[in-house]
Amino acid sequence: MRELVCIVCPRGCHLKIDDSLNVTGNACPRGEAYARAETTHPTRVVTSTVRLVGGQIPRLPVKTGAPVPKELIGSVMAELSRVTVTAPVKVGDVVISDVLGTGADVVATREIPETVKI
Amino acid sequence: MYELIVIGGGPAGLAAACEAWDAGLRRILIVERDKTLGGILNQCIHNGFGLTYFKEELTGPEYAHRFTQLLAKTGVEVRTDTMVLRITPDRRVHMTGPSCGYRIEEASSVILAMGCRERTRGAIGVPGARPAGVFTAGAAQRYVNVEGWMPGKRVVILGSGDIGLIMARRMTLEGAKVLACVEVMPYSGGLTRNIVQCLEDYKIPLYLSHTVTDVLGRDRVEKVIVSRVDENRRPIPGTEMEFACDTLLLSVGLIPENELTAAAGIRMDPRTKGAAVYENMETSLPGVFACGNVAHVHDLVDYVTRESQRAGAAAARFVLNGPAAGEEIPVENGPGVSYTVPQRVRPENVDKSLGIFFRVNRIFGRSRICVEAEGREVCGFDRERMAPGEMESVTVPKKLLAGVKGGLTVSVREVEK
Amino acid sequence: MYDVLIIGCGVVGAATAMELSRYKLSVAVAERENDVAVGTTKANSAILHAGYDPKPGTVMARLNVRGSQLAAEYCQKLDVPYRRCGSMVLAFSERDMETLGVLLDRGNRNGVPGLRILTGDEARQMEPELADTVLGALWAPTAAIVSPWELCLALAETAVKNGAELKLCTAVTGLERAEDHWRIHTNRGILEARYVVNAAGVDSDTVHDMAAPHDFDIRPSRGEYYLLDKAEGGRVNTVVFQCPSEKGKGVLVSPTVHGNLIVGPNAEASPKHDESTTAGGLDFVRETAKLSVPGVNFGQSIRNFAGVRANAGLDDFIIRIAAPGFLDLAGICSPGLTSAPAIGEYAAELLQGDGLRLEKKEHFEFHRRRIRFKELDEESRRELVSRDPAYGRVICRCETVTEGEILACFHTPIPPVSVDGVKRRTNAGMGRCQGGFCAPRVVELLSRELNVPAGEIVKDRAGMKILFEETKEVRGDV
Secondary structure (H helix, E strand, O other): EEEEEEOOOOOEEEEEEEEEEEEEEEOOOHHHHHHHHHHHHHOOEEEEEEEEOOOOOOOOEEEEOEEEEEEHHHHHHHHHHEEEOOEEEEEEEEEEHHHOOOOOEEEEEOOOOOOOOO | EEEEEOOOOOOOHHHHHHHHHHHHOOOOEEEOOOOOOOOHHHHOOOEEEEOOOOOOEHHHHHHHHHHHHHHOOOEEEEEOEEEEEEOOOOOEEEEEEEEEEEEEEEEEEEOOOOEEEEEOHHHHHEOOOOOOOOEEEEHHHHHHHOOOOOOOEEEEOOOOOOHHHHHHHHHHOOOOOOEEEEOOOOOOOHHHHHHHHHHHOOOEEEEEOEEEEEEEEEEEOOOOOOOOOEOOOOOOOOOOOEEEEEEEOOOEEEOOOOHHHHHHHOOOOOOOOEEEEOOOOOOOOOEEEOOOOHHHOOOOOOHHHHHHHHHHHHHHHHHHHHHOOOOEEEEEEEEEEEEEOOOOOOOOOOOEEEEEEEOOOOOEOOOOEEEEOEEEEEEEEEOOOEOOOOEEEEEHHHHHHOOOOOEEEEEEEEEEO | EEEEEEEEEOOHHHHHHHOOOOOOOOOOOOOOOOOOOOOHOOOOOOOOOOOOOOOOOHHHHHHHHHHHOOOOOOOOOOOOEEEEEEEEEEEOOHHHHHHHHHHHHHHHHHOOOOOEEEEEEHHHHHHHOOOOOOOOOOOOOOOOOOOOHHHHHHHHHHHHHOOOOOOOOEEEEEEEOOOEEEEEEOOOEEEEEEEEEOHHHHHHHHHHHHHHOOOOOOOOOOEEEEEEOHHHOOOOOOOEEEEEEOEEEEEEEEEOOOOOOOOOOOOOOOOOOOOEEEEEHHHHHHHHHHHHHHOOHHHEEEEEEEEOOOOOOOOEEEEEEEOOOEEEEEEEOHHHHHHHHHHHHHOOOOOOHHOOOOOOOOOOOOOOOOOOHHHHHHHHHHHHHHOHHHHOOEEEOOOEEEEEHHHHHHHOOOOEEEEHHHHHHOOOOOOOOOOOOOHHHHHHHHHHOOOOOHHOOOOOOOOOOOOOOOOOOOOOOO
């Protein structure tokens, strides 16, 4: 039996999961899925930034479009350090596709119009 | 002459303006001091926004984007890079900006949506030296996420508010070492999920009932001293721990930004530090509404959106149908509750139900929220767990308000299992 | 070869430089830090004392009273925030009432105008927030409040405008007497001057010892303060002192020219440059202040700070020619800020007595104005923004400071090189959010105007870097 706090939503349900992966304490099905995933192969969505040129700010916020294995978070960050994006950017534009073979794309989360630097 | 001027283009202002448009107003102006709309959401690049409102998990910039897209479909006028300096009781709004110049606009109604600011080192009186390297968590967040600069490499965080927790993870991901998160209260001020995914995921220790009692370093922070505190939050001598670090981040609370509000003579609530509002988010100045973090500090933007829609709809009703009428009664906080929003209610003016936001003043296990009038329970709600860091809300059906005299009291009491 | 080299550009050095710049002389000021007014001048009570404290007959007494008059004139001419709000010294016991009598007598002998003893009720009528326990007060109508760093800056700028040379980041390491002049060793090479003026504040003993036999020690005394939000700024209208007693000088509660409330200081022996605050010191300040004004709401604190005073443990300033061509302006403790303009005047006199020829310049530029957007009326604001749109963009929300004002200070005789330097010149970052919102934007403006990367920008002194490196430097695993 393992106890964990659900991080799927701000409600923060206190979950219990037994060896046969039966989940209790969840208020919704997403909590059940979270508890199973967290026990077998924990994953997280990574949110960060990449270098940006041609926009009004020097960094573009990005996220992985799907959760990636927790142990790969550091490697994803290293991948993000290698990328420079040029404005204009639309929300959802793919910055890195299938990052590290996880199946998740890294996508832009902010719209950046092209600006002429003065 | 505008029907509505919305001051602030963050989540509160955007939702309020969209709602007022939908309710029939056509001459609406949003005044935003930054160069882009979205407010603080633009630097909150982490996810977790929108689960309640959009039923999906968005980052801050994405949440803002949803509303700027909605706004683009309306005819709402937007003036960015423009700061409001004064509002008069007759709803003249003084503003200044490099493109619009210094000008005064008149409005039939005004929505205050200026957000909040962070408490500082001076506000909490952290003693010690005054080197570079002490930042509020939000300022550090702007440097890292927007400007692309690291304000430190070895970090101690004072306060376990959500921004502090989020920054613990963010700084770690960008290569800094976060040594500790220190909280003076015996419980965290942030959401439990953030304790898990921002501290525990990265094995960052959380010291509850501790505080920073000294800062050392002449030019740059070199060390902070952390001590355990007693039940009166006084440091206990002999419990000092030393952390060699170059940065101290403060996440010690937010304060509604109400300079305009107070200067306009609007009645304030010392508990929320925002304007005292009615059921429709109207302030003591008729036709002037307040919503979002300027009214009271929220922890979830989804609630800001809902509350601001209420204000937007009410502003439209004020302009189109005239002032709200009816007797008014106070809403007060009873045992276990530190404040309520709204602070006053005009039952006649309540739509279908009355939403009351509040915070508890300590951790509660299984308990019952009671809304009472003259010692009689009007309605009650059960909860498994409540914490001061998590805003609560209850909805009272309008029919239960019939005949209520003297006011409502919201209180919380623990119940036996 | 300079005629005069002044060591230190706090308010005393700046006043002396300005006074000397009236004459046909080549004058230089060597300042160790990257800006003026960064020592004792920037961290004190910001009061211009009326002059009843110093012992009659001392140089201090004379310079205090004269300084208080000159400061009023200088502030008016040089656009320095100043308000003559008067001060009260409170008495809580019969013994205190006797002390008030002594202070009144001293003040009268020092030539302080308008002093009067008030009853407790009279005092409370003027200051309704005073404690019921106040028995009486000494009223001094000529006491004033001022922006100390802006006064220093205005004096230094005026000196520079009139030809004085300000050498920042120049630390004096030794003095060597040549035949008829001094060779001044600094971290940036050797300077030469016929006269040297020691205005080195808490380090004035060290500088003295470079030129003359050791005969005094600076025993630094640190004072800690609270600065409260403008919401508390009207708690009192005058400077409210307590009676000096065997327990100490007491703490004051005073409005500031910027509209805040200042409360402090305590007095503790400290190392020379230790501007730390302590929990104990701040507790003392809070508790002691409440004796005078019980209603002060310390929940409105926006900042704590501490300043170190250059006490020499004497009843008088140490102002004298200490060696040929070497003038000490040392041990300038309170009322040093008030006395500074008069110290400058007196310094010129003493140098003349030591052989320096003072011949007035035909033209002395004695004028300074800066735009304060916040204080303008609607019409002037409209006109200003249409002329220069940068004045329409508010950078500091709390104090309503515009980009135009910040950009303008880069074109003054002493431009800023730090975030706090911008703050001292424009008030940006002085408000309730303490730069939480505007500091990143001020860093951006400094970076642009000084043409250096944001990572090089300092908070105040050189070495106080704010940022470490750019993000996106993560290469390996976290």
